[in-house]
Amino acid sequence: MSDIYHEALRTFGSEPQLLQMVEECSELTKAIIKHINRGHNPDRVGEELADVETVMNQIKIYLSGKGVDYAACQAKSVKRLRANIDRVKGM
């Protein structure tokens, strides 16, 4: 599956795909707001989330090529989530 993400990066270039990420995040934001405020179909949120994930997989490859340890970033993020959950639960 990762072959297609590499191919997309080679075909379109990293900067356009970074901009695509911004666009897809914006579309996801809009779909979530419409879902919450107007009760729109959650399928739209799923579709936009999938778009974000597709581009996200390309951006992870791009960042890896720039020496970014995404796994470490992800581990830190989950650690912050753990701390926030524990804080809310009073632990």
Ligand SMILES: [Mg+2]
């Ligand atoms: Mg989209």
